[in-house]
Amino acid sequence: MPRGEWTYDVVVVGGGHAGCEAALAAARMGCRTAMVTLHLDNIALMPCNPAIGGVGKGQLTREIDALGGEQGRNADRAFIQLKMLNTSKGPAVRALRAQADKRLYEDWMKVVLSRTPNLDLLQGEVASLDVSRETIRSVRLADGRCVRCRAAVLATGTFLRGKVVVGDRSYPAGRVGELPARRLSASLLAAGIELDRFQSATPPRVDGATIDADRMVVQQGDSQPLSFSHWRVPALRRQVPCYLTHTTPVTHEVVSAHLHLSPLKSGSVSGKGPRYCPSIDRKLINFPEKERHPVFVEPEGVTTREMYLQGLTTSLPVFVQEKIIHATPGLEKARLIRPGYAVEYDYLPPQQLTLGLESKTVKGLFSAGQVNGTSGYEEAAAQGLVAGINAALYAQDEPPFFLRRDQAYIGVLIDDLVTKGVDEPYRMFTSRAEYRLLLRHDNAAERLSHLGHKLGLISAEQLVIVEKKQQGLAEFTDLLDTVQVRACEDSNRVLEELGTMPLEESQSAAKLLRRPQVTYEDVIRLVGSSDRERISQAPPEVVEQLEIQARYEGYIRRQMSEIRHQRATETLGIPADFDYWSLQGLTYEAKDKMSRIRPATLGQASRVPGVSPADVSVLLIHLHRSQLQRSVEMPEMSFE
């Protein structure tokens, strides 16, 4: 081996949430893996809010866990408050959110990385990629080292030509106080990869000892034991509260008086920011009639007194930030520790990627996370996991892995990114998932663990836990179908108490459970004494599933039939080198878009913006006629 040269199967560039999952997945799948990062003390940082999960995002974290990723487990290790959201709404839209101790989260992740066989951590700035014959060969570090690889995963977050902006000051930085990756962009452009600019911002942090908690609403975590990970017994832990306060017209006056200093107005931030996470300046511009905006005060950890001011995101000059904080009830005396700021960075418009997150321009080059135009730790980790898996499969000469929209939020996320592209940093919402009732946080393991097992990321023991639950569910589903509740005085009295119609003739327990007023507990009361014992033996996690099944019965049946209906187009493959330009009857726009996006399946083609149903039918007819179709290797659904 020449001096200064190393050889790996997979090199991961970046050590954030995407990079960590990618490196762990590749190493766990047996690839010699290196993770290169600018600073080995800055691994799995939470540079914005100190929380994992939330509605939509929490589902992603559960799916990452079900596939053998690390985020859920690590959140369980590091949380200081855990809460189930949307408990007043249906189970399909519930989700977990953890307030995490930032430091603990980072430290635990580093421990896991360090102990993972096949995985080496390297510190350095990746300066360029060696690409020949449209294939990645190695990555070169700024210090002259060359790391040869079969596959590389870019997980550079906000670091590519990163620029931090506070007020009228701006300077090159990946995050405040950290060097950006100045050189890699040029190398990507030279390889034919397109780049664009996005921006993101974070609120100021204050000293928790200087806030007046009495003037704010205390927000506690849940008192019942919960966990993100499927493989871990939920344990109760002492939790730390968050606080809620609101801005007032006085706060708004301060903001308005200094709006001219906002980078929004001065134009010193050029990239697009997320609509769902507007700065306080933006909120006042867009919603001038609103008299108050919420500010959530969240602890960043138990070893620091820093508090995160969710809702006061801004990159106004520091002195203005301080004024805004002091004009907010409960924060009058708060001491500003870290000012908020905006960061602008290069991202890689994701329509350049395949569903496996591989570049269509450079073979063996994958990318994941914020560099693909997303925001959020969960979105990043989900892509990191998929990119890491595919980098490993590529290095092992195996076909790629991807998830369909009907299988996972991860499938929705990646299909949205690579098919539709982004015009603001992409964040997951449950409303993006057309099969929301099926893609629940409570059935992530049932949906995905067998796939994780096939990939070698879920152990046989873990799979047994899932299978046992599924068996139990099947068993009790059958039981409820067969057990009849008699129309008698006793049962009708119970039903009346519950505020639902009495029975005129016997009915199966399953049917009764479908009534919105009837819970599984009630069914136990309603069935005859001979069946009562057997029915009451259902373990709580099975009872939960039985109740959900009953609630969504008709809807799920319809969605499943829709999915089966769609399956034909979702598995009808289009050859990667298909010549759209020669196909008569397609619109110019469809030819142009599809040639660029190169959809893997007819289903993906149908979602490409600008492709009409007529184009899809032209394509379908052609694929059938020319016998070009072949079924794409797709993982089967677990609950069919």
Next chain:
Amino acid sequence: MDAKQMTPSLVASEPVSPSWPEDTIVAISTAIGAGAIGIVRLSGPDAIPLAGAVFRPQRSAPLGAEETYSLLYGHVVDPDTSEMIDEGLMAVMRKPRSYTREDVVELHCHGGVAAQRAVLRLLIRSGARSAEPGEFTRRAFHNGRIDLAQAESVAAIVAARSTAALRASVRQLNGGLSERLQATRRCLIGLLAQIEATVDFSDEDVEELDWESLGGQLSSVESDLGRLLDTAFVGRALSQGVRTAIVGKPNVGKSSLLNALLMRERAIVSDIPGTTRDTVEELVEIGGIPIQLVDTAGLRSSGDHVERLGVSRSVEAMEQADLILVVVDLAAGWDEADRRLLSGLDPRRSIVIGNKADLVEDAQALLCDLAECLGLLSRERLNDEHGKACGKTGLSLEAGWRIVAVSALTGHGLEDLRLLIQETAAEGHEFCLDEPILANERHRALVQESFEWTGSAIAGVARRAGEELVCEDLRSAVGALGRITGEELTPDLLDEIFSRFCLGK
């Protein structure tokens, strides 16, 4: 890949025009036999040179340099024989500012059908291809000139066989239907956004959902969709004709009546009862409303197998009809069979016709007797007016019934019958063509679907079924409308949420 490399330059220069070498198509684009001027239309890359080969403009300047939208006067000449075929105008519309976004030439001829066909043959001989039905529209659609709903309404125009139908289709093409559907869809998305926001941003500052008001707003969308569905009858009537069955006993003159209404010999007429064994269908326009006339076999019990088959088809035709013309022979009289036939009919969609008025002396008196015998006379008025001769319109009938004496042979009373048909066909269905109407079956089915999902959402709201379930119904409702206009839910929904709510943790 070659295609990939050529993409950027093409994007920059020609964003909308077609890029593939399509051939040039030609067709007579006005209805054969309708109107004095016929238009032969060409579309495609060679439209202008092909037209130039057969058209000699009066002005001597060479053809080909015309601006778009120019109109030339001249003659169509056979280039081989130099024989003059027709005199007319040539309209040039250059791409992309044409209906298909290709080069389009229209030759306006006035020589009637024969001349139009000669021009067409000439152009095909010169290298144009005869267009398939709807191919101009297909090209317009593929080139992004019109949306799916508009394309389908153009197809309806092609099929439209009456002036009223054409007017309806034109409105739809102008976006009347698209606009109305889009407005309804936006309304539904607005309501969906309110619920979705409470789901996805429950830990932020989103107001509580006001279920009461939501239910009310949904109901108003539902009735909106309901009203649109009501127009579907009109739409179907306009595109397919109001199905009008002519029924009666054998040999009362049903086929003669059909011929009389068509003003030509269509059905075979004979004195032999049971001549008509199959149903005969013809379209006729009455008062601007297309009427699909269905002549049926006479209704009687017959030993003849073929005739029995015809009778069962007659019953079927009656069941499918929007309007039933019951023909009774005034000369031969009526009996229990006529009474039985009438007793099963809905007066609001039936007209009783006393035929062969030319064979009797006092047709009006007989008509009055007939009405009485069939039990159609109004009971209250029966005592006063019994026995009196009834005037043409003076008959006082039970609610809804209409009766008229005609002679299919002489044409006596046919005008009255036409008025009655027009009146009955339009009754309850406003043929008001200023409102967009659902003229297309696919559109109707999707609006129906949307209507039902909206109803399901309303029921869900009423019983507080849970946000995610109401959302599910509303997504389906929005999705169905989107399949007409070709729009996607998620981007519009997110736009709505972010413009409505100040979010941002």
